[in-house]
Structures are given as C-alpha cells and as structure tokens.
Amino acid sequence: xxxxxxxxxxxxxxxxxxxxxxxxxxxxxxxxxxxxxxxxxxxxxxxxxxxxxxxxxxxxxxxxxxxxxxxxxxxxxxxxxxxxxxxxxxxxxxxxxxxxxxxxxxxxxxxxxxxxxxxxxxxxxxxxxxxxxxxxxxxxxxxxxxxxxxxxxxxxxxxxxxxxxxxxxxxxxxxxxxxxxxxxxxxxxxxxxxxxxxxxxxxxxxxxxxxxxxxxxxxxxxxxxxxxxxxxxxxxxxxxxxxxxxxxx
Amino acid sequence: xxxxxxxxxxxxxxxxxxxxxxxxxxxxxxxxxxxxxxxxxxxxxxxxxxxxxxxxxxxxxxxxxxxxxxxxxxxxxxxxxxxxxxxxxxxxxxxxxxxxxxxxxxxxxxxxxxxxxxxxxxxxxxxxxxxxxxxxxxxxxxxxxxxxxxxxxxxxxxxxxxxxxxxxxxxxxxxxxxxxxxxxxxxxxxxxxxxxxxxxxxxxxxxxxxxxxxxxxxxxxxxxxxxxxxxxxxxxxxxxxxxxxxxxxxxxxxxxxxxxxxxxxxxxxxxxxxxxxxxxxxxxxxxxxxxxxxxxxxxxxxxxxxxxxxxxxxxxxxxxxxxxxxxxxxxxxxxxxxxxxxxxxxxxxxxxxxxxxxxxx
Numbered sequence: 001x002x003x004x005x006x007x008x009x010x011x012x013x014x015x016x017x018x019x020x021x022x023x024x025x026x027x028x029x030x031x032x033x034x035x036x037x038x039x040x041x042x043x044x045x046x047x048x049x050x051x052x053x054x055x056x057x058x059x060x061x062x063x064x065x066x067x068x069x070x071x072x073x074x075x076x077x078x079x080x081x082x083x084x085x086x087x088x089x090x091x092x093x094x095x096x097x098x099x100x101x102x103x104x105x106x107x108x109x110x111x112x113x114x115x116x117x118x119x120x121x122x123x124x125x126x127x128x129x130x131x132x133x134x135x136x137x138x139x140x141x142x143x144x145x146x147x148x149x150x151x152x153x154x155x156x157x158x159x160x161x162x163x164x165x166x167x168x169x170x171x172x173x174x175x176x177x178x179x180x181x182x183x184x185x186x187x188x189x190x191x192x193x194x195x196x197x198x199x200x201x202x203x204x205x206x207x208x209x210x211x212x213x214x215x216x217x218x219x220x221x222x223x224x225x226x227x228x229x230x231x232x233x234x235x236x237x238x239x240x241x242x243x244x245x246x247x248x249x
Numbered sequence: 250x251x252x253x254x255x256x257x258x259x260x261x262x263x264x265x266x267x268x269x270x271x272x273x274x275x276x277x278x279x280x281x282x283x284x285x286x287x288x289x290x291x292x293x294x295x296x297x298x299x300x301x302x303x304x305x306x307x308x309x310x311x312x313x314x315x316x317x318x319x320x321x322x323x324x325x326x327x328x329x330x331x332x333x334x335x336x337x338x339x340x341x342x343x344x345x346x347x348x349x350x351x352x353x354x355x356x357x358x359x360x361x362x363x364x365x366x367x368x369x370x371x372x373x374x375x376x377x378x379x380x381x382x383x384x385x386x387x388x389x390x391x392x393x394x395x396x397x398x399x400x401x402x403x404x405x406x407x408x409x410x411x412x413x414x415x416x417x418x419x420x421x422x423x424x425x426x427x428x429x430x431x432x433x434x435x436x437x438x439x440x441x442x443x444x445x446x447x448x449x450x451x452x453x454x455x456x457x458x459x460x461x462x463x464x465x466x467x468x469x470x471x472x473x474x475x476x477x478x479x480x481x482x483x484x485x486x487x488x489x490x491x492x493x494x495x496x497x498x499x500x501x502x503x504x505x506x507x508x509x510x511x512x513x514x515x516x517x518x519x520x521x522x523x524x525x526x527x528x529x530x531x532x533x534x535x536x537x538x539x540x541x542x543x544x545x546x547x548x549x550x551x552x553x554x555x556x557x558x559x560x561x562x563x564x565x566x567x568x569x570x571x572x573x574x575x576x577x578x579x580x581x582x583x584x585x586x587x588x589x590x591x592x593x594x595x596x597x598x599x600x601x602x603x604x605x606x607x608x609x610x
Contacts, residue, residue: 017452093566115333115335115338117332117333117334117335117337118330118336118337118338119338120300120331120335121329121331121334121335121336121394122335122524123300123324124298124300124323124324124331124407125324125329125348125349125352126320126321126323126324126325126326126349126352127352127398128319131352136337136339139339140337140338140339198592209450213338214338214340215381216337216338216339216340216341216381216382216383217339217383219383219384
C-alpha cells in the first residue's frame with residue numbers, strides 16, 4: 001500500500017533529523033519560497049502599480065507576463081545552472097521568474113479594478129497623483145494584490161522542488177529520490193509535505209489578508225485570493241510536477 | 250462667479266466637445282447645464298476644476314484664470330459631486346467627508362469634527378459616520394457625496410449628474426434638500442443633468458446645450474419654458490412645457506373658495522353634493538360622493554381617494570393639478586400644516602391664467 005508506505009516514511013524518526021531531515025529540508029524549501037516571493041514582489045508590485053496607475057504599458061505588461069508564464073521552470077533552472085555553474089542563484093532566479101506573473105497580474109488588475117468614479121472623485125477632491133495611488137488605488141487594490149501573492153506563493157511552494165535537481169536540499173529531494181529508487185512511500189510522503197506546506201502558507205496569507213484589507217472592502221464580499229477549485233488544481237499540479245519534470249530533464 | 254470666455258474643447262480624435270462657449274455663472278446661484286448626451290455639458294463642468302483643460306479660451310473663477318493655479322490646489326477650493334457619489338469604499342463615511350480638510354493639512358480630530366457637522370447639515374444621523382459606503386443606500390451615499398464636497402466650505406460647487414442614479418422619489422427629496430442647503434449656504438453651484446425637469450426645478454439659470462457643444466439658450470427656467478430660443482430648445486424642453494411653466498406662476502390670484510366638509514367617524518346627513526371628509530386635525534381623508542348613504546359613523550372605506558393637494562403659497566401649477574386630479578373637480582387647498590382651508594376649481598385657475606396672459610399682452 002502506497003499510503004501506508006508514505007505514512008511509515010513520514011513517521012520514521014530517521015527522516016526527521018540531520019542534514020537530510022524533513023525539518024531542515026522544509027526550512028530550506030521555505031527560505032527559497034520566501035526569497036522568491038519577496039524578490040518577485042519587489043519587481044512586480046511597483047511595476048503593476050505604475051502601469052495600473054498611469055495606464056501606460058498595459059499591452060507590454062500583459063505580453064511580457066504571458067511570455068514569462070510560458071518559460072518552463074525546470075528548463076530555466078537547468079539553463080541558468082549550466083551558465084552560472086551552480087549555487088543558489090539559478091534556482092532563486094527561476095522561482096522569481098515564476099512568481100512575477102501572478103503578482104504582476106494581481107497588482108495591475110487590482111488597480112485597474114478600482115471604480116473609475118472613485119478615482120475621478122479622488123482627483124476632483126484635489127489629491128495629487130501620488131495621493132490617489134497611495135490613499136485610494138492601493139488600498140482598494142489590496143484584495144486582488146494579495147490574491148496574486150497567494151497564487152504566486154502556491155506556485156513557488158510547488159515548484160521549489162525543482163531545486164533538488166541541482167543538488168539543493170528542498171522538499172523536492174524525497175520526490176526525486178523516491179522516484180529514482182521506486183520508493184513510492186518516500187515519493188508520496190514528500191508530496192504530502194509540500195501540499196501541507198502550501199496549505200499552511202495559504203492560510204497564513206489568508207489571515208494576513210483579513211488583517212490588511214480595509215473593513216469597508218471586506219464588507220463588499222469581493223472574491224479574495226484563489227478560489228477553492230483553483231487551489232485543488234494546484235495540489236494536483238504539485239503531485240504531477242516531479243513526474244513531468246523527470247521526463248523533460 | 251465663473252466666467253467662460255470663448256472656451257473650446259477639441260479632443261484628440263477631432264470631436265469638438267465644447268464650441269466657443271461664452272457664459273457667466275453668477276455668484277450665489279444654481280446654474281444648470283442641460284442637454285442631450287454628447288452636448289458638452291459635462292466637459293464644460295469638468296473644465297472648471299481642470300479635470301479637463303480647454304483647447305482654447307479662458308475660464309475665470311472669481312476673476313482668476315484657473316490655468317494659473319496648480320490643479321490639486323484649485324480642486325481643493327472647488328466642491329465636486331459626481332454621479333454614483335464616488336465615495337471611497339475603504340474609508341468610513343466620516344473619513345470620506347473629512348477628505349479635503351485632511352488634504353489641506355487639518356488635524357484628524359478637527360477634520361472629523363467638521364465632517365460630523367456636515368453629516369448633520371445634509372440630514373444624516375451622526376451614527377452613520379462610522380459606517381462604510383457599501384452599507385448606505387444610494388440616496389444616503391449621494392448626501393455623503395454632497396457633504397464631502399462641502400467639507401472645506403468651498404465657494405463653488407460642481408455637481409455632475411449627482412442625482413441621476415437614484416430613484417425618482419429619492420431624487421425629488423435630494424433636490425429639495427439641495428435647494429434648502431443652497432438657501433442656507435449661498436454657494437455658486439454648477440449642476441449638470443440631462444433631465445430638463447430637474448433643470449427647471451432646481452436651476453435659477455439654465456444653460457441648454459445642443460450637440461456639438463453649442464450653447465442653445467441661457468435663461469431663467471420660466472423664460473426657457475415660455476420663450477424657447479429655437480425649435481431645438483422647444484423640442485428639448487418637451488411637449489407639456491406650457492403646463493410646466495405654470496410652476497413659475499404665482500397662485501396668489503386664485504381665490505380659495507369654501508368646501509363642504511364632513512367629519513370622519515361621525516354621523517353624516519345624506520346630501521346631493523361632493524363633500525370632503527376630514528379628520529379631527531382637519532387633514533383631508535377623501536371625498537364622499539353625492540348620494541352616498543352612510544349608516545352610523547363615517548368610515549374611510551366609503552370615501553373616494555382625493556387628488557393632489559394644493560398648499561397655499563405654491564405655484565399655480567399645484568392649484569390646477571389639485572383641481573384636475575380631484576374626483577369632485579374641487580382642488581383641495583391646505584395650509585402649511587396640511588389642514589384644509591378650502592377648494593379651487595380648474596375654471597377659476599384657468600381664468601386667472603388667461604387674465605395673466607392678457608395683462609402681459
């Protein structure tokens with residue numbers, strides 16, 4: 001039984017200690033995710049705010065972010081690894097590239113989505129461009145912006161597994177190892193851990209969203225963050241990732 | 250005072266939104282810009298606070314060329330109310346109203362204090378200040394929009410179709426409220442609408458625009474209805490302009506006659522004429538048709554519903570409508586408290602109207 005094997009692997013104390021233990025791998029995995037989402041936010045949020053506020057470069061933005069989406073992450077990691085000759089850089093850059101499109105889309109859509117009448121009134125009251133952006137557009141864009149962050153986080157958590165291909169001890173390791181030696185218990189156990197991490201992080205972000213989004217907006221009952229259906233798709237994608245990765249490697 | 254001098258706005262695609270507009274909005278009046286869509290009325294309004302800049306020409310507000318003022322500074326001195334109110338959904342009602350004072354550097358507590366005063370001024374209960382815009386009705390949102398525009402006590406108020414998104418009953422209430430506020434505050438108000446009824450109801454002066462951004466007529470509403478400048482204006486002000494123009498005719502020439510009364514919940518003698526039933530405060534309850542027999546005390550079930558009421562001091566339109574809508578042909582005249590003072594007939598009212606026409610010659 002695969003699940004019994006996975007259960008056994010997950011609760012084997014041997015797997016919970018040392019340099020190859022689950023806690024350390026989870027930590028490394030988390031660090032990569034954090035770095036990737038922060039790095040991507042540093043690029044995508046200002047860019048999305050600028051394009052959304054000025055309305056300039058929207059076409060470029062949509063085209064560019066679609067092009068980024070089309071890049072296969074595993075291919076990118078391998079490519080950067082070969083060029084850079086190792087290190088954490090290639091993996092981090094590839095994950096940042098992966099996280100940019102959802103954050104950019106969320107930020108841009110959030111700003112664009114603000115009622116034109118509200119923006120018109122803000123200008124008409126005598127707000128400067130910057131005041132309109134910070135006091136009106138950004139607060140109203142928060143639900144969609146944070147939704148973009150949640151999306152990006154889910155994708156990065158799933159994809160940080162690929163770091164294992166270039167020798168980094170993330171939670172992708174058990175997937176690769178398990179697959180290589182046909183130890184499906186280890187394989188499924190690793191997948192479960194990644195899925196759990198994704199769920200926990202999403203819950204944390206959902207809490208943050210609740211705390212940050214102004215009350216007046218939450219009362220509207222706008223859709224916030226990824227929908228349930230989307231999320232379960234992600235989990236399916238998680239499990240499928242190493243498999244499809246293996247075939248392209 | 251707002252002065253448009255040879256103002257033209259041509260958009261990038263070549264359409265002329267406003268064509269060589271010369272117009273003076275007098276200080277302390279409500280001036281309404283009205284016209285079909287695409288006539289340049291909103292563009293003209295939005296040029297006053299530089300939401301749009303003119304292609305050529307000059308706009309002066311209180312003698313000062315607005316192009317010489319930095320747009321944000323200019324706008325803080327001009328109230329602005331738009332359709333759907335455009336309230337900030339993420340801020341409470343009180344903070345919405347406090348927007349301009351806060352932008353002008355007031356302390357938060359002083360700005361909120363001022364905002365609370367304004368909520369009261371526009372007839373909203375203070376506890377509404379803690380709510381968010383989404384929790385208000387459309388009419389309440391518009392009131393908040395007006396309060397927000399008035400917060401810094403600007404001399405000029407621009408209102409862009411502010412009441413067109415609310416239902417007719419609420420709209421009429423908001424119009425009355427605006428007239429009441431204006432009597433108190435004496436602002437220079439420019440009000441844009443596509444609704445000619447709204448225009449003649451609230452405007453002291455009305456500017457009718459036609460397609461292509463041309464000013465077709467600029468006049469007092471009574472003049473507009475009585476003497477439209479051309480076929481376009483005549484057609485725009487509508488078919489029943491003769492009737493509507495009666496809104497501007499004083500009804501003091503109409504003599505209020507006596508009306509036979511009966512008292513609700515008291516016994517009634519039979520009679521061959523229409524009688525008006527009133528309650529113990531002399532408020533009209535309905536008409537008792539001739540020949541109706543009533544056993545015992547008069548109950549309201551046997552009454553025919555009355556028509557509109559003519560409040561003494563209203564225009565002659567109210568008197569005529571009361572007579573025309575009454576089942577008895579007698580228009581019920583009431584005092585300010587709603588108590589019956591008598592009745593008028595359509596014949597009487599028409600005689601007065603005819604007399605006025607002849608005396609005008």
